[in-house]
Amino acid sequence: MEFGWPVLGLAAAIGAWALAVVVFDVPEIVLPSPADVLDAFLRVPGYLLGEAVTTFVVIVLGFALAVAAGLVIGVAIAASRIVELMFSPLLVAFNAVPKVALAPLLVVWMGFGQQPKVVMALLVCFFPVVLSVAGGLTSTPVELVELARSLRASRTQTFLRFRFPSALPQIFVGLKVAMPLSAVGAVIGEFSAGDEGLGFVVVQSGANSDTALAFAAIALLGVMSVALFYALVLAERTLLPWVRETTSQR
Template sequence: MDRGRGAAAAAGWSALGLAVAVGAWALVVSAFAIPEIVLPSPGGVVAAFLRLPGYLLEQALITLGETVLGFVLSVGCGLVIGMGIAAFRVAELMFSPLLVAFNAVPKVALAPLLVVWMGFGQQPKVVMALLVCFFPVVLSVWGGLASTPPELVELARSLDTPRWRTFVKIRFPAALPQMFVGLKVAMPLASVGAVIGEFSAGDAGLGFVIVQAGGSSDTALAFAAIGLLGVLSIALFYALVLAERLLLPWVRETAAVR
């Protein structure tokens, strides 16, 4: 019951924050008489969405599919690489500098190359989503497995527990909270990567809508697409939060701040 009231209060505060932000936006546009082509009013954005609701929702579903697929692939690759680096010191020495260097490369610079390699279509956008959110996943898996409480590892070693069983029963479960931190960082980045791909190689998706609307000076439509992108990112993030609460109930129970 207390949790239900807490969730309702959190939702209420979030709605209030949104109302304040939208109100401030409308006030700035009105007070400074900002032209619609520069910054549309909230009402103009809503009108732009209502003008083409079916089209915008269709493009949102395309971006959603690319985001989710890129995120899932990044999780699979990140788990394999992160576990390999955490398990083998040689792998850490060999590949950790390369991972840091790769993360430092602006991914937008790779977008034209992905078009050359893969052509136009879904593939370069999914790969861009994977590349953008890949590093946080690897880092969280690597860090989580490396920070296993040493007393638990020593206990397993004293009982002659096989290495694979220590990993399955102790190291991996202990690393899950930190892994979810990385996943929650990576999820919004996946949508950013998908949109970057749509900017460069897209013929569909919300990124494509933003480019086309900007080119035709339909700023309100571009803002409507940006708003939909924000809604998608929020929904995906809180879906991951819900999955964490269902899979790791002990984390919430033992957290210092609830």
């Protein structure tokens, strides 16, 4: 039944969209109907799916690099008060910079191709990972810390056996925030530096006034982002079954 509600919600949204197009007589170039979008997809399904694979690779690579870098920097911030005081303001300031403004610079530095797109995805989704890792590691319950001390655990053992497992639920919150942001970053990169991918399809379709094809690419991007998000949810439930048993997440 849990699966049925999202399907019902999607059907209601598509129905409202189709009704609005008919009632307000919206031109197709402004807002195509769901049927027009489906026709556009069926017109070139192989092309769109191929571009979706390209964007998928960029999203996953950018996200994976953000997780790796975020874990290292988050652990460093949590482990040292000096590191936190030195670099936390810089991270906050960098996160406040609109990443779209960096897109042309990435093209200058790296040229066209996959590299600037992956880096853009990394930059957009990096901060939530760092924040969740540092926050999770610095909020270990006091009783766990006392237990580690009573067992005379070393600093490494305390981290691996107590602090990191305790931080995992919060880390997964950051990962679930970062995954859709990685998709946003990948599309921004494809807008500026791409000659392939769903973002490039949207730009080209807009330039050619093929709004239905642009919406088909956007819909594919949405489906892909939702699938990746729920893959993380599944991973969290598989790796951390105790979270649902010991909290109100039921």
